[in-house]
Amino acid sequence: MEQLVENFKKAQSIAEKVFEFSKKNVKVGVRILDLAEKIEKKIFELGGKPAWPVNVCINNVAAHYTPSSNDETVIKENDYVKIDFGVQVNGYISDNAFTVCLGKEDEKLIKAAEEALKESLKEVKEGVKIKEISEIIANVLEKFEVKTIRNLTGHTLERYNQHAWPPIPNVRNDLNIKLEKNQLIAIEVFTTTGPGWVKESAPTExxxxxxxxxxxxxxxxxxxxxxxxxxxxxxxxxxxxxxxxxxxxxxxxxxxxxxxxxxxxPPLKEDYGVVAVAEKTVLVV
Incomplete structure (x- = not known):
């Protein structure tokens, strides 16, 4: 258990630095390939390893898009740019994501996701039921009058396992599973103007x-x-x-x-609309 806490704290410390570094580098005109590789390089420089390829998902693409070696996509003004990165230290992972919309500072989708994340994290502790965390998220999103993506969730993390059981849904549910001490929990709140249901697309990288x-x-x-x-x-x-x-x-x-x-x-995308995300990993105490 000591190994888990020590390694996760190191991964989380690196992730916090990478988070700020990444936000500063999301700019109009930047190639997403250059951005992804710059973030991955930074993780190594700080003493961690990428737990997966940096995801750079734009507009209606919600998850699992990393640029190919010949991807010429550049960030444009008013794009909803989602960066999802993981830092691993000896297999213990900190999973984080954020959204930037250049040209729109006060954006409701992003604010809703960030506030739902912030409020739900306050209740993460031993003995809390997953459905109680989901209830908080749903309440915040309803306050902002935004939808979530029903088939994407937060999740538990284990050593060398980025998506372990149980999930942390962003919608109300009947999961009476209680959080356990020293679990790693990633709350991952998606908001969308689309249908709220992602589908697999291409290319797979x-x-x-x-x-x-x-x-x-x-x-x-x-x-x-x-x-x-x-x-x-x-x-x-x-x-x-x-x-x-x-x-x-x-x-x-x-x-x-x-x-x-x-x-x-494969990349996961909405049929239409735009998507925002906010995510952080915490250790249950």
Whole structure:
């Protein structure tokens, strides 16, 4: 338990610095590839490791979008830019996200997500039921008259596991599960002007080790080895693998997903509208 507390506190300390660094670097005209790589580099410089590729999700894209190595997307004025990053220290993870809308300082979607996060975090302690946390979030969002995304939630974190049970929904529910001391909890509040239900889209750039499998391709075996050892079974970006030519990399990833050696994370997006998010990880005491 001492190891959990010590490593998480270090990850959280690094995350707080990365949070401020990231916010300062979200600017009109910046390529999202440059932004993601700059944030990932900063995490390493501060003594942590990225727990997954930095997500840079714009407008109706809610989650799981990290730029490819040839992504030329740039941030425009009035874009809703969501940055989701994780810092891991010896497998203990701090998961954080924020939203910036350049050109709109007093933006209701962002304020609603941030206030719901702030108010719900006040009640995170041992013995509190998940449904009670969700009730606080729902009340704040109703006060602001904004919708959430019903099929995205906050979550528990475990060592080398970024999405553990139980979830922390942003809607009212009947989860009587009580928070336990020394659990890591990420409250992740989404707000939206869209339908409130994300769907998978493309292109997929994020993958994660699932299990060892026999694969035909030499390059496939190399990818699986990298996923397990270099990336420590946590999510990784296709652009992180520079040792394998692009065509072989695509074929290898496709085969590994088909044989269920890797899990893929397609971008999640609303059919229309814009999305904001606010997220922080805390240790239950």
């Amino acid at each position: 994020i993958f994660q080790f699932k299990q060892r499998k026999q694969v035909r391709w030499k390059d496939g075996r190399k990818i699986l080895e990298l996923a397990e050892k270099k990336f420590e079974r946590l999510p990784f970006a296709k652009r992180w693998i520079k040792e394998i030519p692009p065509i072989s990399l695509d074929l290898g990833l496709k085969e590994l997903v088909e044989v269920e050696a890797l899990t893929e994370f």
